[in-house]
Amino acid sequence: MNASDTKALSIGVFDSGVGGLTVLKALREAMPHENLVYLGDTARLPYGTKSPVSISRYACQATAQLQQSNIKLLVVACNTASAVALDALRQQMHPLPVIGVVEPGATAAVAARPGGKHLVLATEATVRLGAYRKAILDKDPQAEIDELACELLVALAEEGWNDGAIAESIVRRYLVELDAASRHPDSVILGCTHFPLLRNTFATVFDDGVSIVDSASTTATAARSLLTDFSLTNEQNAAGTLRLLATDGVTRFARVGGQFLGHDLSAEDVTLVDL
Amino acid sequence: MNASDTKALSIGVFDSGVGGLTVLKALREAMPHENLVYLGDTARLPYGTKSPVSISRYACQATAQLQQSNIKLLVVACNTASAVALDALRQQMHPLPVIGVVEPGATAAVAARPGGKHLVLATEATVRLGAYRKAILDKDPQAEIDELACELLVALAEEGWNDGAIAESIVRRYLVELDAASRHPDSVILGCTHFPLLRNTFATVFDDGVSIVDSASTTATAARSLLTDFSLTNEQNAAGTLRLLATDGVTRFARVGGQFLGHDLSAEDVTLVDL
Numbered sequence: 104m105n106a107s108d109t110k111a112l113s114i115g116v117f118d119s120g121v122g123g124l125t126v127l128k129a130l131r132e133a134m135p136h137e138n139l140v141y142l143g144d145t146a147r148l149p150y151g152t153k154s155p156v157s158i159s160r161y162a163c164q165a166t167a168q169l170q171q172s173n174i175k176l177l178v179v180a181c182n183t184a185s186a187v188a189l190d191a192l193r194q195q196m197h198p199l200p201v202i203g204v205v206e207p208g209a210t211a212a213v214a215a216r217p218g219g220k221h222l223v224l225a226t227e228a229t230v231r232l233g234a235y236r237k238a239i240l241d242k243d244p245q246a247e248i249d250e251l252a253c254e255l256l257v258a259l260a261e262e263g264w265n266d267g268a269i270a271e272s273i274v275r276r277y278l279v280e281l282d283a284a285s286r287h288p289d290s291v292i293l294g295c296t297h298f299p300l301l302r303n304t305f306a307t308v309f310d311d312g313v314s315i316v317d318s319a320s321t322t323a324t325a326a327r328s329l330l331t332d333f334s335l336t337n338e339q340n341a342a343g344t345l346r347l348l349a350t351d352g353v354t355r356f357a358r359v360g361g362q363f364l365g366h367d368l369s370a371e372d373v374t375l376v377d378l
Numbered sequence: 379m380n381a382s383d384t385k386a387l388s389i390g391v392f393d394s395g396v397g398g399l400t401v402l403k404a405l406r407e408a409m410p411h412e413n414l415v416y417l418g419d420t421a422r423l424p425y426g427t428k429s430p431v432s433i434s435r436y437a438c439q440a441t442a443q444l445q446q447s448n449i450k451l452l453v454v455a456c457n458t459a460s461a462v463a464l465d466a467l468r469q470q471m472h473p474l475p476v477i478g479v480v481e482p483g484a485t486a487a488v489a490a491r492p493g494g495k496h497l498v499l500a501t502e503a504t505v506r507l508g509a510y511r512k513a514i515l516d517k518d519p520q521a522e523i524d525e526l527a528c529e530l531l532v533a534l535a536e537e538g539w540n541d542g543a544i545a546e547s548i549v550r551r552y553l554v555e556l557d558a559a560s561r562h563p564d565s566v567i568l569g570c571t572h573f574p575l576l577r578n579t580f581a582t583v584f585d586d587g588v589s590i591v592d593s594a595s596t597t598a599t600a601a602r603s604l605l606t607d608f609s610l611t612n613e614q615n616a617a618g619t620l621r622l623l624a625t626d627g628v629t630r631f632a633r634v635g636g637q638f639l640g641h642d643l644s645a646e647d648v649t650l651v652d653l
Contacts, residue, residue: 145427145428146422146428146432147421147422148427152420152423152627152630153420153421153626153627154626154627157421157626227630254533254536254537255530255533255534255537255539257533258529258530258532258533258534259530259533261529262529262530264530264551268547269544269547269548269551272543272544272547273544276539276544351428351429351432352427352428352429355427355502
C-alpha cells in the first residue's frame with residue numbers, strides 16, 4: 104500500500120456503546136474531510152464493570168472488525184478499553200497508529216493546570232485501574248489527583264437528563280464521598296465518554312474558573328496531529344463519509360446515539376455486525 | 379432418576395446480573411431447605427437493552443450451565459429473559475419445569491386489584507415487549523395498563539441510593555411521561571428485579587393504599603406451589619445450600635449483590651464461570 108492509498112482510508116473509532124460518539128463528533132468537527140467508521144460493541148456493554156481480561160478480548164475482536172474496513176488509525180473512544188487494552192491493540196494494529204482517550208485527557212489537564220489539583224470523574228473500572236492517575240503523574244509529579252466513580256451518570260446521559268435539578272443533585276451526592284478540599288479542584292477531567300453531555304451540569308456544580316477537560320475534543324486534536332505528523336491526512340475536498348456499526352440493538356443505538364452525535368439517527372443509519 | 383433423587387436436587391436461578399438476587403432472597407425465605415444455585419450473566423448484562431435474538435441465545439447458554447449443576451426447576455429471575463426466552467428455555471429444560479417472573483407478577487396484580495388500573499415499571503426491553511400487558515389482559519380483560527421504562531432506576535439500585543430525595547425525584551420525573559390520571563394507579567408492578575430495593579421510595583411517591591406488586595416474592599410463592607404440586611420439594615431438615623456463579627466481575631458481583639441478597643458477600647463466595 105502506498106502513501107496516497109493510505110490517505111484515502113478511514114479512521115476507525117471503537118467504543119463499548121454509544122458514548123464514544125462524543126469522540127466521533129469531535130473527530131468530525133476537527134477533520135471534516137476524513138472518512139470515519141465507528142463500531143459500538145453494544146452487545147457486550149458496559150465494559151466499565153467487566154474484568155480486564157474480558158475487556159481486552161472484546162476490544163481486540165472489535166478492532167479486527169474495524170480492520171476489515173481498511174482503517175489507517177484506530178481511536179479507542181472508550182476510557183475503560185484505553186486503560187486496559189491499548190498495548191494489545193497497538194500490537195494488533197502495527198505498524199498503524201492507535202490512540203486512546205486517557206493520554207490526551209491527562210495531557211490537556213496538566214497543560215491547563217500544571218502542579219494543580221485534578222478530579223477525575225469516570226466509571227468504576229477506569230477508577231480502579233488508576234489510568235488517569237498514572238498518566239497525569241507521569242507528566243507532572245507535583246499534581247494532586249482524586250478519582251471518583253460515578254456509574255449513575257452514564258445512565259443519566261443515556262436517558263438524556265443532562266441538565267437540571269436531578270443531574271445536579273446526583274453530581275453533588277457523589278462529591279460527598281470526597282473530603283471537603285477535594286470538592287474544589289482546579290480541573291475536572293471527564294474520564295468517561297458519556298460525561299461531555301453533562302458539561303453544563305458540571306459547570307454549575309463546580310467552582311467558577313475550574314477547567315473542565317473533555318477527552319473527546321482533546322483526543323480529536325491529538326488524532327489530527329498524529330495524522331499530520333505521519334502524512335496520513337485525507338486531502339480530498341469532499342466531506343468525509345461516516346459508517347456506524349453496532350453489535351446489537353441498532354434501534355436503541357440510533358435513538359440514544361443521536362443525542363451523543365448531535366443530530367438525529369435512524370436505525371437504517373446503523374449496520375448490525377456480529378463479532 | 380427416581381423421585382427421591384429429584385427432591386435432593388437444586389433450584390436453578392438465572393439472571394443477567396445481580397438483580398435476580400432479590401428473587402433468590404425470596405426463594406430462600408419461602409423454602410429454606412431447598413438447595414439453590416444462582417447464575418448471574420454479568421459478562422453480558424444488561425439484557426434490557428439487547429435484541430430478543432441475543433437475549434434468547436444468552437439465556438439458553440446460561441441454562442445449559444445451570445443444568446450441569448443438576449437442577450430440578452429453573453427460575454428465570456430476569457424480566458427481560460422471562461418476556462423473550464421462556465418457550466426456548468422450557469424446550470431446553472423439558473420435562474423439568476421453568477418459571478419466569480412476569481406471570482406470577484401479573485397474577486398477583488390481577489388478584490389484588492381485579493378490573494384495576496396497573497402501572498408496570500420496567501426496563502426498556504420489557505416495556506417494548508409488552509409482556510406484563512399481555513399477561514395481565516390474558517387474566518383480566520377489564521384491566522387498564524400503563525407501562526413505563528425506567529432504566530435509570532437500575533443504576534440507582536446498583537449504586538445503593540434506594541431512599542431519599544434523589545430516588546424520589548427520579549421516580550417523579552419518570553411519572554411526568556404519563557398522563558395525569560395514570561399517575562394514580564391501583565397497583566404498581568415492579569417489573570424489574572432491581573426495583574424491590576426501591577420499595578420505600580415507591581411507597582412515598584405513589585398514593586396511599588396502592589398495591590406494590592413485587593415479582594420476587596410472588597415468584598417464590600409460585601415456585602413453592604409448583605414444587606409441591608409435582609412432589610419435588612426437598613424434605614431434608616438441614617438448611618439448603620447456596621452456590622453463586624457469575625460470568626464476570628466476581629468482586630463487583632459480591633459488593634453490589636450483597637445489597638440485593640440482604641447480607642454481605644465476598645468475592646470468594648462467587649465462582650467465575652465461562653459460558
